[in-house]
Amino acid sequence: xxxxxxxxxxxxxxxxxxxxxxxxxxxxxxxxxxxxxxxxxxxxxxxxxxxxxxxxxxxxxxxxxxxxxxxxxxxxxxxxxxxxxxxxxxxxxxxxxxxxxxxxxxxxxxxxxxxxxxxxxxxxxxxxxxxxxxxxxxxxxxxxxxxxxxxxxxxxxxxxxxxxxxxxxxxxxxxxxxxxxxxxxxxxxxxxxxxxxxxxxxxxxxxxxxxxxxxxxxxxxxxxxxxxxxxxxxxxxxxxxxxxxxxxxxxxxxxxxxxxxxxxxxxxxxxxxxxxxxxxxxxxxxxxxxxxxxxxxxxxxxxxxxxxxxxxxxxxxxxxxxxxxxxxxxxxxxxxxxxxxxxxxxxxxxxxxxxxxxxxxxxxxxxxxxxxxxxxxxxxxxxxxxxxxxxxxxxxxxxxxxxxxxxxxxxxxxxxxxxxxxxxxxxxxxxxxxxxxxxxxxxxx
Amino acid sequence: xxxxxxxxxxxxxxxxxxxxxxxxxxxxxxxxxxxxxxxxxxxxxxxxxxxxxxxxxxxxxxxxxxxxxxxxxxxxxxxxxxxxxxxxxxxxxxxxxxxxxxxxxxxxxxxxxxxxxxxxxxxxxxxxxxxxxxxxxxxxxxxxxxxxxxxxxxxxxxxxxxxxxxxxxxxxxxxxxxxxxxxxxxxxxxxxxxxxxxxxxxxxxxxxxxxxxxxxxxxxxxxxxxxxxxxxxxxxxxxxxxxxxxxxxxxxxxxxxxxxxxxxxxxxxxxxxxxxxxxxxxxxxxxxxxxxxxxxxxxxxxxxxxxxxxxxxxxxxxxxxxx
Numbered sequence: 001x002x003x004x005x006x007x008x009x010x011x012x013x014x015x016x017x018x019x020x021x022x023x024x025x026x027x028x029x030x031x032x033x034x035x036x037x038x039x040x041x042x043x044x045x046x047x048x049x050x051x052x053x054x055x056x057x058x059x060x061x062x063x064x065x066x067x068x069x070x071x072x073x074x075x076x077x078x079x080x081x082x083x084x085x086x087x088x089x090x091x092x093x094x095x096x097x098x099x100x101x102x103x104x105x106x107x108x109x110x111x112x113x114x115x116x117x118x119x120x121x122x123x124x125x126x127x128x129x130x131x132x133x134x135x136x137x138x139x140x141x142x143x144x145x146x147x148x149x150x151x152x153x154x155x156x157x158x159x160x161x162x163x164x165x166x167x168x169x170x171x172x173x174x175x176x177x178x179x180x181x182x183x184x185x186x187x188x189x190x191x192x193x194x195x196x197x198x199x200x201x202x203x204x205x206x207x208x209x210x211x212x213x214x215x216x217x218x219x220x221x222x223x224x225x226x227x228x229x230x231x232x233x234x235x236x237x238x239x240x241x242x243x244x245x246x247x248x249x250x251x252x253x254x255x256x257x258x259x260x261x262x263x264x265x266x267x268x269x270x271x272x273x274x275x276x277x278x279x280x281x282x283x284x285x286x287x288x289x290x291x292x293x294x295x296x297x298x299x300x301x302x303x304x305x306x307x308x309x310x311x312x313x314x315x316x317x318x319x320x321x322x323x324x325x326x327x328x329x330x331x332x333x334x335x336x337x338x339x340x341x342x343x344x345x346x347x348x349x350x351x352x353x354x355x356x357x358x359x360x361x362x363x364x365x366x367x368x369x370x371x372x373x374x375x376x377x378x379x380x381x382x383x384x385x386x387x388x389x390x391x392x393x394x395x396x397x398x399x400x401x402x403x404x405x406x407x408x409x410x411x412x413x414x415x416x417x418x419x420x421x422x423x424x425x426x427x428x429x430x431x432x433x434x435x436x437x438x439x440x441x442x443x444x445x
Numbered sequence: 446x447x448x449x450x451x452x453x454x455x456x457x458x459x460x461x462x463x464x465x466x467x468x469x470x471x472x473x474x475x476x477x478x479x480x481x482x483x484x485x486x487x488x489x490x491x492x493x494x495x496x497x498x499x500x501x502x503x504x505x506x507x508x509x510x511x512x513x514x515x516x517x518x519x520x521x522x523x524x525x526x527x528x529x530x531x532x533x534x535x536x537x538x539x540x541x542x543x544x545x546x547x548x549x550x551x552x553x554x555x556x557x558x559x560x561x562x563x564x565x566x567x568x569x570x571x572x573x574x575x576x577x578x579x580x581x582x583x584x585x586x587x588x589x590x591x592x593x594x595x596x597x598x599x600x601x602x603x604x605x606x607x608x609x610x611x612x613x614x615x616x617x618x619x620x621x622x623x624x625x626x627x628x629x630x631x632x633x634x635x636x637x638x639x640x641x642x643x644x645x646x647x648x649x650x651x652x653x654x655x656x657x658x659x660x661x662x663x664x665x666x667x668x669x670x671x672x673x674x675x676x677x678x679x680x681x682x683x684x685x686x687x688x689x690x691x692x693x694x695x696x697x698x699x700x701x702x703x704x705x706x707x708x709x710x711x712x713x714x715x716x717x718x719x720x721x722x723x724x725x726x727x728x729x730x731x732x733x734x735x736x737x738x739x740x741x742x743x744x745x746x747x748x749x750x751x752x753x754x755x756x757x758x759x760x761x762x763x764x765x766x767x768x
Contacts, residue, residue, distance in 0.1 A: 206645075209642065213613075327534075329576075332556055
């Protein structure tokens with residue numbers, strides 16, 4: 001059973017008055033009051049009374065959304081706490097309206113043993129403000145050679161397995177991992193790249209790389225591995241989760257795999273959905289990530305994938321790096337960008353507001369999709385459910401970077417961009433994780 | 446830091462009027478370098494700082510000499526033997542040297558975009574003397590100067606750029622510079638060494654037929670960048686095979702064609718010695734042009750307000766966010 005940890009906190013009792021309550025997975029879109037009692041959603045209805053000692057928030061035109069779930073975050077724990085830690089990373093999540101995040105094991109040391117996994121859970125239990133889960137490595141040291149003790153790691157609550165940051169190069173090792181995991185029915189999350197094609201590359205191969213001279217790799221480097229692993233998963237009847245898809249051909253492979261009945265879930269990131277490789281003309285290292293920003297045609301294919309449901313998750317791949325790792329020439333810079341604090345706001349601005357993708361579709365890909373992929377309880381605006389929700393001002397516009405990030409790192413690819421939607425209050429697992437209501441509506445009655 | 450300092454980071458910083466003016470200025474400096482006393486007081490009291498992270502003979506020598514001919518104070522820093530050897534970051538090196546208040550920093554660096562970062566981190570005018578595989582704008586200017594001097598025109602001159610375009614900053618600068626000045630550019634080479642997407646990106650023609658260079662007025666031979674060929678990449682089976690199929694030899698050069706090469710040459714690989722030393726070769730003319738053109742660039746940066754890059758405002762946003 002997937003284990004989630006956060007610091008001990010007092011469950012809240014709270015009445016949110018007159019908010020739009022929007023939860024597409026519940027078929028809910030009404031203006032009503034929502035009462036949280038002792039960390040659980042106690043009542044939804046008109047003109048609810050606040051029991052004694054209950055804080056009241058006058059929501060005004062604000063919207064209550066279910067808490068978002070990010071299945072792909074790098075909290076850098078253990079070992080790289082100079083980039084991020086459980087406190088700052090989970091706080092960044094809370095600020096982005098997330099109430100559950102899953103952290104990746106490409107740490108130092110790698111989470112490839114029961115002891116390192118336990119250590120990571122302990123850090124989360126000390127300081128995370130929202131529930132945090134961890135994936136463990138598929139192979140020892142993420143070297144792609146020897147399987148980890150996946151039974152032990154699963155018993156200790158690993159949310160799944162991944163060598164994220166690297167592909168599993170050997171098809172044989174990949175197959176053995178699928179065979180070993182099948183009885184556990186846990187997913188392997190896959191970072192897909194054919195490394196003999198990507199070696200020495202810094203960006204997507206195309207007109208932009210031709211002009212700049214930057215080492216680049218072709219999109220088929222991803223698609224080849226996607227095709228391989230869909231076939232292997234089909235062969236073994238096992239589950240796979242394809243991380244951060246970025247290429248049209250890969251989306252097409254997933255669609256075909258689904259038709260054949262392959263048990264596959266997949267992600268796209270907010271940056272791949274909103275930016276193309278043209279951004280790299282700036283040579284700003286905050287546009288360097290893996291997979292790299294790809295062509296405008298690929299971006300359109302990802303949007304189509306979200307619309308059709310072929311891509312069922314939006315995941316940030318939040319990858320914090322210290323300033324000195326990014327403030328260098330592009331080729332010397334680390335791969336990766338932060339994303340938790342800007343995910344829904346950039347999607348609202350770039351996809352929802354122009355009418356390209358309905359808000360309901362985005363929200364399902366940020367709640368239902370990841371929960372199905374990793375067997376997590378879906379945050380829901382439903383009486384009796386634990387309070388995993390956030391109060392948003394969906395119309396508020398702001399500029400990324402104008403206020404400090406909660407993350408320890410500042411390597412956002414959206415710095416300076418106008419975005420839409422501010423998360424004001426986040427309640428995760430019944431506890432207050434973010435309280436940024438700035439108006440006088442806040443206060444105990 | 447000012448948003449309006451002028452730099453020469455790539456050929457995209459110039460328009461055709463800028464190029465024509467620089468070439469005219471360079472022609473004016475021919476007199477100076479032929480004189481007995483080869484010095485003018487134009488940049489007296491100004492400081493030019495050469496910062497070279499890569500080995501270089503002609504570029505570093507000609508920038509240093511160009512600055513001295515203009516009476517500037519010149520400091521040349523090479524990465525080997527400097528604090529770069531001790532692991533100092535580019536930012537710290539630039540900030541340190543900036544404290545000496547140079548007027549111009551000339552930088553060569555193995556990484557793309559290093560000149561742009563130097564412009565952001567310093568208060569000087571920055572000249573890119575080569576940043577990785579990206580740009581080498583003064584090479585393009587001196588090549589244009591050489592072609593114009595020999596052929597008397599630039600418009601509609603047919604140039605075949607031959608060889609390892611993929612790894613060549615000279616090719617990238619020349620594609621932009623040549624197209625801007627109306628030359629007709631074809632890239633000729635084995636497909637693995639032609640960057641995918643370059644036709645779409647720039648509108649050049651591409652040929653994988655070595656015989657196509659017979660159409661050109663100018664055969665521009667690129668250095669075979671074998672030091673950048675990582676082992677196992679297999680761009681080519683061998684240099685011998687490359688020389689046999691793509692090498693420019695006397696048999697290939699027809700009367701009336703001229704041959705150029707940015708140097709340093711691999712004799713017997715991309716260019717045969719009988720071509721390199723022939724009357725068709727403009728290689729030494731290119732070296733001579735390098736001096737007067739670099740004098741003209743330094744002069745132009747210090748005297749003309751209309752030239753060069755204004756640092757992109759989006760970068761500022763990034764800088765603010767990271768502050």
